[in-house]
């Protein structure tokens with residue numbers, strides 16, 4: 001059968017890319033069995049997505065940083081620090097007493113800008129002063145750690161009681177009111193899911209048609225259809241599970257939007273190509289007219305902004321800013337990126353992969369929590385999975401395209 | 402006829418989409434110098450990688466017999482133990498280490514755990530003597546010229562007690578003198594019983610040194626020729642390599658350069674702050690529209706630095722002097738500005754700063770001019786494939802598709818990708834730095850033809866080349882660079898190899 005041979009060939013050639021999805025799938029199945037279905041329940045999945053949110057956001061930025069052969073260790077405490085700044089600006093008792101507290105729609109952009117500034121500062125050390133990013137960002141790690149302690153010193157944990165802000169990490173997109181059918185199902189989520197499937201299918205067909213008019217190679221028809229059906233099934237499944245609880249959380253919306261934007265930039269735009277080129281061979285990129293320095297600023301600036309966003313998500317989820325916020329976030333984000341197929345040698349990696357990587361890591365935590373496995377073993381399992389993922393990545397690097 | 406030291410029988414090796422070797426057989430006699438020639442992508446490097454265990458036993462079909470015994474090397478260490486040493490085209494020395502550390506890297510002289518440095522230095526000295534190199538073994542490799550490094554590589558091979566030495570294009574980046582030294586060394590080693598296999602595109606060299614030559618074409622053995630039968634001549638080799646006769650090495654000159662100066666450099670000085678050394682001193686030259694000028698000189702004379710200092714100065718040299726483009730004074734702070742102004746620079750070091758090896762052919766070709774393929778910063782990937790296919794056809798790049806990773810292409814085809822990348826920028830001024838390094842005779846002619854066609858259309862070319870026949874054959878005018886200075890200028894008609902060498906070495 002040519003069909004099965006084709007499927008086999010395509011799977012073999014793209015095993016690197018599909019490997020992660022398969023891993024995530026397997027992990028989910030295992031936990032579903034061991035927890036007798038609790039793991040796959042709508043409620044748990046929604047929770048899982050919300051838990052992944054702030055790490056996923058960091059992992060997206062970290063993907064770009066690692067692609068250009070750098071690293072940023074400061075992002076965890078930077079996120080924690082900026083979360084605290086946001087909390088103080090909105091809700092610190094003294095600030096409120098003085099009537100100086102700012103509304104949420106000013107605080108959020110302000111925090112993001114502060115994040116960009118912090119990122120540009122690291123970039124300055126790396127690009128201008130030629131300090132290795134490991135060292136430059138380690139300095140940042142220490143500084144922001146201290147900074148969190150300074151700003152939370154007098155008050156300790158700062159409670160945030162702004163409803164709009166807290167909804168970011170805990171709230172859900174409201175449903176369309178007044179539809180009687182399908183009680184208990186979140187209709188808006190369902191509709192959005194259907195729109196997503198249709199949009200995906202249309203864009204795939206469109207792409208294929210364009211390729212055909214150029215006479216370029218495309219997937220065989222059966223396999224193409226199989227791919228579209230399969231992707232639709234996945235989106236449909238996720239939609240169904242989410243709409244069974246409270247629908248899309250705001251966190252999920254934010255992660256989705258950021259992922260789509262970054263994925264688009266990295267795969268379709270000149271900027272993305274330049275970033276990959278720098279990671280692949282900085283000298284060749286420079287000679288090709290790409291300013292490596294400038295892109296270091298862009299990538300670290302974006303990392304700073306995403307750190308701020310991550311800090312906002314985390315503070316909002318806890319409805320407070322704590323003295324330990326951000327601890328180990330950077331390592332979780334780096335691990336997610338590596339699990340997601342980013343290469344330490346630079347030049348290789350996908351934003352979507354890192355999101356999957358982040359999901360793999362939180363699924364492990366969530367699943368093991370449900371099974372009642374102790375935290376000590378959880379660390380070991382996650383370490384083993386990280387190592388296995390990277391081994392798989394290295395082993396498959398030379399197969400396929 | 403001596404007994405064969407090596408027989409490779411019916412070797413077949415496939416990569417996804419490419420049959421690199423099909424049923425190749427190849428015999429080397431003990432104590433001879435055997436050259437392997439063939440077009441770019443013919444499978445020469447692949448055959449040697451099969452032999453040395455880079456592609457392990459089982460990855461290919463066929464048999465390797467060393468002194469009559471079947472071998473199944475699974476790793477390069479296995480073949481080293483059997484007395485085979487391979488020297489790749491890209492040098493594998495560690496620049497920050499000393500010569501003696503490099504020579505014994507991987508097989509350190511030690512009593513159990515501790516390295517015996519004194520013995521190492523002594524033996525390294527002996528190895529260096531064998532390759533006739535008079536340098537201090539404690540010199541760092543990065544401080545040596547490329548020719549000397551090549552000899553250190555051979556010293557390293559000798560230290561492993563090599564019986565069969567394989568050299569993949571060893572002279573492609575050496576100047577005439579260093580090449581001659583290397584060939585002489587191979588002859589000396591032959592006297593001492595070392596058999597060599599050498600891959601080369603320089604046919605003159607092959608004729609001078611080979612006892613036998615095997616020609617590969619499209620992954621197949623075409624023939625084996627022997628010097629003792631008087632079969633090895635340039636015409637015969639070319640005919641077997643290309644499959645047809647090539648009468649002219651250089652295309653006829655159809656273009657007439659104008660007198661319109663397009664680029665001029667005056668009192669140009671450059672200093673490399675990290676080396677703390679002046680690299681260019683009072684350089685003056687000009688380039689006319691529709692002209693090919695050759696920059697001749699020894700390796701290390703400063704020609705590449707001169708090109709880079711014009712091309713946006715990516716090395717951050719301290720520069721003084723004036724640079725005019727179309728009569729207008731210009732100063733470029735980044736290659737980006739030079740590219741925008743219509744200058745292309747095809748690097749001499751395609752792996753180092755020419756290509757992105759982990760990306761595919763199309764991404765490499767489009768990189769320097771992505772904006773042309775983009776609308777509102779979004780790259781049109783279909784248009785990109787189209788452009789890449791255009792250059793694939795025009796330059797005859799041998800690859801199953803433009804989506805092949807560049808690292809999987811043969812050396813010569815990588816060079817063509819580089820050229821395609823910079824032609825796509827559609828420059829007015831094209832700087833070619835060693836454009837035919839590692840390129841086969843047929844492809845050389847193609848590249849020369851493209852060059853003449855480009856100047857006929859009004860482009861101007863600066864060609865840096867260490868191959869004097871090429872400089873003489875292609876240039877309208879020749880500048881000779883020596884120690885960072887212009888040592889002389891010759892018109893094509895009056896130039897000879899002797900005149901150039903005299904100026905270059907003074």
Ligand SMILES: Nc1ncnc2c1ncn2[C@@H]1O[C@H](COP(=O)(O)OP(=O)(O)OP(=O)(O)O)[C@@H](O)[C@H]1O
Pocket residue numbers: 416417419420421439440441442443444445446447448799800808809810811812813814839841
């Ligand atoms: N790792 C690989 N994956 C896929 N194809 C490969 C790989 N290595 C080599 N090839 C292909 O095998 C063929 C032979 O390549 P090889 O490097 O042996 O050529 P060559 O004779 O050494 O050429 P050159 O003179 O240009 O160096 C080429 O078509 C090349 O594209």
Ligand SMILES: [Mg+2]
Pocket residue numbers: 445446447569811812813
């Ligand atoms: Mg080769």
